[in-house]
Amino acid sequence: MEDLTLLSGRQWIINQKDSSTLEDCSKVPVIENGLCNRCGSKVECKLPSGKLYCRACIGLGRANEGDILVRCQNASQFSKLPNGGMTWNGQLTTLQQKISDNLVLNFKQKKSSLVHAVTGAGKTEMLFQLIAECMKNGKRACIATPRIDVVNELFPRFEAAFAEIEIGKYHGREYQEPNLDQLTICTTHQLLKFYEAFDLLVIDEVDSFPYVGNDQLHFAAKNAVKKDGVRVYLTATPTEDLLEEVKQGKIEILKLNRRFHGGLLPVPREKLFIKPFLNKKGQIHANLLAEVKKVVKSEHPLLIFVPRIEQIPIYLAALKKKLKDNNVKIVGVHAQDSQRIEKVAAFRERKYDILLTTTILERGVTFKNVWVIIVAADDPIYTAASLVQIAGRVGRAKEDKTGLVLYCYHRYTKNIRSSIKQIKGMNK
Amino acid sequence: MRQCLLCEQEFIPPIKFAQIFSLKNFRQPKICFHCLNQFEKLTGNRCSVCSKMMEQGIICSDCKKWQKIYQGEVLHNSALYRYNSAFHDLMVAYKRRGDYVLREVLQELSWDYLSKTEFDYYIPVPTSPGHQVKRQFDTISAVYGDIVSLTPLLAKKEGSHAQGEKNKEERLKTPQSFFIDKTIKIKENIQTGKVLLLDDIYTTGRTLYHARDCLKSRFPGMHIESFSICR
Ligand SMILES: [Zn+2]
Ligand SMILES: [Zn+2]
Ligand SMILES: [Zn+2]
Numbered sequence: 030m031e032d033l034t035l036l037s038g039r040q041w042i043i044n045q046k047d048s049s050t051l052e053d054c055s056k057v058p059v060i061e062n063g064l065c066n067r068c069g070s071k072v073e074c075k076l077p078s079g080k081l082y083c084r085a086c087i088g089l090g091r092a093n094e095g096d097i098l099v100r101c102q103n104a105s106q107f108s109k110l111p112n113g114g115m116t117w118n119g120q121l122t123t124l125q126q127k128i129s130d131n132l133v134l135n136f137k138q139k140k141s142s143l144v145h146a147v148t149g150a151g152k153t154e155m156l157f158q159l160i161a162e163c164m165k166n167g168k169r170a171c172i173a174t175p176r177i178d179v180v181n182e183l184f185p186r187f188e189a190a191f192a193e194i195e196i197g198k199y200h201g202r203e204y205q206e207p208n209l210d211q212l213t214i215c216t217t218h219q220l221l222k223f224y225e226a227f228d229l230l231v232i233d234e235v236d237s238f239p240y241v242g243n244d245q246l247h248f249a250a251k252n253a254v255k256k257d258g259v260r261v262y263l264t265a266t267p268t269e270d271l272l273e274e275v276k277q278g279k280i281e282i283l284k285l286n287r288r289f290h291g292g293l294l295p296v297p298r299e300k301l302f303i304k305p306f307l308n309k310k311g312q313i314h315a316n317l318l319a320e321v322k323k324v325v326k327s328e329h330p331l332l333i334f335v336p337r338i339e340q341i342p343i344y345l346a347a348l349k350k351k352l353k354d355n356n357v358k359i360v361g362v363h364a365q366d367s368q369r370i371e372k373v374a375a376f377r378e379r380k381y382d383i384l385l386t387t388t389i390l391e392r393g394v395t396f397k398n399v400w401v402i403i404v405a406a407d408d409p410i411y412t413a414a415s416l417v418q419i420a421g422r423v424g425r426a427k428e429d430k431t432g433l434v435l436y437c438y439h440r441y442t443k444n445i446r447s448s449i450k451q452i453k454g455m456n457k
Numbered sequence: 458m459r460q461c462l463l464c465e466q467e468f469i470p471p472i473k474f475a476q477i478f479s480l481k482n483f484r485q486p487k488i489c490f491h492c493l494n495q496f497e498k499l500t501g502n503r504c505s506v507c508s509k510m511m512e513q514g515i516i517c518s519d520c521k522k523w524q525k526i527y528q529g530e531v532l533h534n535s536a537l538y539r540y541n542s543a544f545h546d547l548m549v550a551y552k553r554r555g556d557y558v559l560r561e562v563l564q565e566l567s568w569d570y571l572s573k574t575e576f577d578y579y580i581p582v583p584t585s586p587g588h589q590v591k592r593q594f595d596t597i598s599a600v601y602g603d604i605v606s607l608t609p610l611l612a613k614k615e616g617s618h619a620q621g622e623k624n625k626e627e628r629l630k631t632p633q634s635f636f637i638d639k640t641i642k643i644k645e646n647i648q649t650g651k652v653l654l655l656d657d658i659y660t661t662g663r664t665l666y667h668a669r670d671c672l673k674s675r676f677p678g679m680h681i682e683s684f685s686i687c688r
Contacts, residue, residue: 078593091554
């Protein structure tokens with residue numbers, strides 16, 4: 030905590046006994062009126078002393094009643110590079126260019142935007158000119174996303190596109206000394222460490238877990254931008270609260286219905302099953318197995334979604350048994366899997382043919398040429414939005430625009446119907 | 458509907474058969490079925506001394522070592538769960554982050570067993586005073602104090618490091634750091650009383666043997682066993 034310039038825009042907790050004088054910093058009690066000032070959560074749990082502490086943001090160090098939240102607000106200085114440090118010289122499609130121009134214009138006018146783009150529309154590329162505009166003026170930007178996988182995917186792309194800018198990467202699985210970066214790429218959780226830090230805050234995948242419906246993260250996102258800062262939300266399925274802000278004129282909606290290669294979203298195929306997907310002996314339904322084998326034969330990597338974590342090992346065993354003669358490599362991954370990142374990376378490198386998973390992988394993560402089978406697409410765990418997202422994994426590469434998205438179901442649900450309607454609607 | 462202390466999902470606690478016909482107040486479960494299932498009960502072949510799960514054999518290698526050092530006077534330890542990654546995560550959240558409310562999860566895991574034991578004294582293994590000041594609670598007493606009545610006869614010297622920060626070899630070489638807290642009132646029968654030492658995790662046994670050494674030096678006639686949730 031010695032060099033305060035590196036901590037500009039950040040907030041952290043000190044013990045009240047800690048009497049160090051921190052210039053350029055504002056100080057507020059971290060717990061106030063039963064609320065946590067760091068994460069906005071209601072604070073209910075007590076220590077034996079009777080003092081409250083916040084469970085919601087405890088991963089960043091326990092906030093106890095009586096502690097002080099220090100907010101470093103000295104103005105950060107960055108050099109103004111003529112082109113905003115952008116080294117990317119790729120081409121945008123006409124439609125992408127239009128969105129990109131709009132984002133730049135809105136930023137100049139200090140107006141927030143919501144980009145509603147179908148999955149695979151090339152959202153990242155559309156951000157480059159916006160970021161460059163921000164950097165060019167010596168201002169500070171942050172791209173936040175709910176998921177670590179997406180942070181890991183975005184970081185190298187921005188590193189390549191902005192070779193002259195110092196980019197910070199922060200997420201909970203990698204310890205990183207706080208630094209004063211002109212561009213920060215982090216998880217939405219990390220935003221809890223910032224206070225009025227950014228002139229521009231982009232939130233990618235706003236509709237995905239854990240950001241969606243999480244008051245704590247919404248609070249953090251609100252706190253992290255400067256009072257006159259600009260927010261940009263990116264999503265394939267806008268949430269109600271954002272649409273409400275659009276209606277109230279607080280943010281402008283920018284729509285892009287075409288994928289960057291101009292292709293359409295693959296419309297899912299539906300397959301009705303009468304008997305259970307797994308019988309009592311743990312054997313997989315012959316028709317389901319046949320579908321899996323077809324994909325394997327086509328040499329496309331296959332994502333199989335099952336509704337619940339507990340089902341992953343069961344399906345894994347059943348599939349392994351049936352496919353062992355075909356020399357097929359299968360792996361299962363779920364949200365609490367400690368090897369999640371490694372497994373996903375190995376699947377991307379085609380070290381596995383099949384990745385068995387739950388909805389955690391529904392968004393943001395791209396796999397080249399991947400095809401998808403959803404087992405029990407009628408399960409209530411799949412909302413229409415998540416089905417659209419899952420379907421959006423497929424057909425993203427230029428040379429392979431179509432692909433299989435297969436819904437396996439027992440009961441045709443409203444969500445299945447609505448997701449197909451949405452996909453067809455976006456293809457019009 | 459209740460909210461799970463670990464995953465925060467809403468869950469419906471299962472109703473036990475006995476609960477319907479009982480007038481007693483049942484302790485409400487604090488964690489959901491899925492989270493509970495992450496904790497692996499010790500089953501199958503186990504070390505007859507310390508409860509460690511083993512492929513085969515009667516006494517584990519750790520206990521064989523203690524057998525030699527203490528000329529057969531081993532410490533009998535009961536344990537309920539295996540120290541797997543779910544337990545590791547729980548202990549990190551509870552001890553390192555200081556999430557005090559998680560003591561209720563540890564209580565849920567040990568309540569049934571511990572409340573049925575019959576010892577004259579339950580003595581918690583103390584944590585280092587430095588850590589306790591920082592956390593603002595004692596990790597062991599906070600768990601067991603609600604289940605049995607504690608006699609905090611042991612205290613820990615300042616400056617001794619937590620076992621969790623050491624590797625196995627360093628743990629075994631750790632010097633004795635416990636002493637008897639003379640301010641605690643004790644009854645006459647403690648000299649020959651039945652005592653259960655309480656700890657959270659049994660890793661090498663070093664801590665618990667030290668605790669026993671310390672008690673034995675003052676009360677040679679004491680009958681001492683130990684309990685840890687994990688082995
Ligand atoms: Zn908080
Ligand atoms: Zn749970
Ligand atoms: Zn043993």
